[in-house]
Amino acid sequence: MKAAAFDYVKPKALNEALSLLEQGGDDARLIAGGQTLLATLNMRLSEPSILIDITDVAELKGISVVGDALRIGALVTHTEIEDSDLVAKHAPLLKAAAPHIAHRAIRNLGTWGGSLAYGDPAAEWPACSLTLQATMVIHGPSGERKISAKDFFIDLYTTSLEPDEILVATEIPLAKSNQVFYFHELARRHGDYAVAGLAAVAEKQGNVLSNCAFTFFSVSSTPVMATAAQDLVNGQALNDQVIAKAVEAARQEIDAIADITNSAEAKTHLIGVLLERGLKHLVA
Ligand code: FAD
Known part of the structure; x- marks a missing residue:
């Protein structure tokens, strides 16, 4: 099957993406790696009229140590996590888990934030984020809010993200030496x-x-x-x-x-x- 027709926009900044999402309402959908969304569009399980491609949004990228946490941007791919020295040092559980996600070609495109936002109970990242007591950093029309992983995953494919919100990053406490x-x-x-x-x-x-x-x-x-x-x-x-x-x-x-x-x-x-x-x- 093929997806129903949709418009496509590619914002360059987080504020722009948030405005487009708010304007689009129920008809808009974010697309990151497309590794889950494209299949659901092609099967017509979902028919948004506008896709907002967030892959140029710099605020969603990168892995860094900020204070006593490892910050992983929502757009970081599974491959980047698998290959990151910072992840190996500060969150080795993620490095061990990454190779179990599909195959390298999918890991090259699929993203950390896309996996968390999708909330698949069979996926590796939601479980790891819960184990590591991650904090989700979310932006919406009223600014930034933070929520712990334990309150983020609500039900099957359901998270606490509102339709007009974007998961920006996740903060994970640095692994202790013991x-x-x-x-x-x-x-x-x-x-x-x-x-x-x-x-x-x-x-x-x-x-x-x-x-x-x-x-x-x-x-x-x-x-x-x-x-x-x-x-x-x-x-x-x-x-x-x-x-x-x-x-x-x-x-x-x-x-x-x-x-x-x-x-x-x-x-x-x-x-x-x-x-x-x-x-x-x-x-x-
Ligand atoms: P997309 O497909 O682009 O988006 C997924 C959903 O998240 C959409 O609803 C989108 O609107 C929303 N979204 C994306 N980014 C954000 C954001 N920053 N804020 C708010 N909402 C957002 N996954 C596993 O965990 N384990 C596996 O073993 C596995 N096997 C797979 C095998 C195959 C053949 C394929 C095609 C996929 C597999 N996946 C697996 C899924 C893969 O890991 C995806 O990368 C993952 O689900 C996230 O997709 P994505 O980043 O491409 O997001």
Whole structure:
């Protein structure tokens, strides 16, 4: 199928993009890498009458350290994250996750902000942003607002972004020297969306983990944190008994939802498999 006809504009500045978005109302749609949007247009799942291409907006670009945070612009591509020395140093979880997103050709175009704004529960970046306690920097008609990742992802493909707002960047606390991380996803083939995945970080001292964050993705309508499992592990000397309790807690607390090929029971099982592997890796 082909997309319905639409107008196309390419603003050079954030203010211009925001004005165009406000003027366009419900008929306007932002386009970044187009790696998700173009497919939905071609399938006529969405028929905006004007596309606002934000790829020339300088305010949305770049990776930098600002104070005690790593700032990733919304237009930063998956490839830029994968190849960035700053990301490797300050948010190594993201470097580990990037190669799991589709294939390099898609990663060259797809963007950090596009993935977060789209809010796909099977995507890697929403889960990582939750695990890393990211803050979303959003601009709209009334200026800038900031919201934590935990309040940003509301439901299936639904975030707290209003139609007249643009996600500008994300701020991520810099990784601490005692922080360890684990990223793994179970997929049928490399590059496919995960059947289930886990993005985890913790602070480690000997065999004790603290400030744990375990986020599962592709198991529910949003990425979901296993808070009961985190509480069980925090501050405990990790042994087989604690791991077994945490695995059981995660399976109990997450209400897994089936997708077209995998049952909720299979996903619940995989949550435990991932957490057991993750905990053993984190403490090794
Ligand atoms: P677009 O497609 O341009 O936009 C997506 C949505 O976000 C649109 O609604 C747009 O209006 C909105 N938007 C974009 N930028 C902003 C912004 N700054 N502020 C507000 N709204 C904005 N993703 C994964 O995570 N894992 C995968 O395994 C994976 N596999 C894929 C396989 C294939 C074959 C393809 C084609 C895509 C795959 N993707 C996967 C999706 C890919 O990662 C996209 O890059 C990602 O969804 C974001 O798309 P984009 O940056 O191209 O945004």
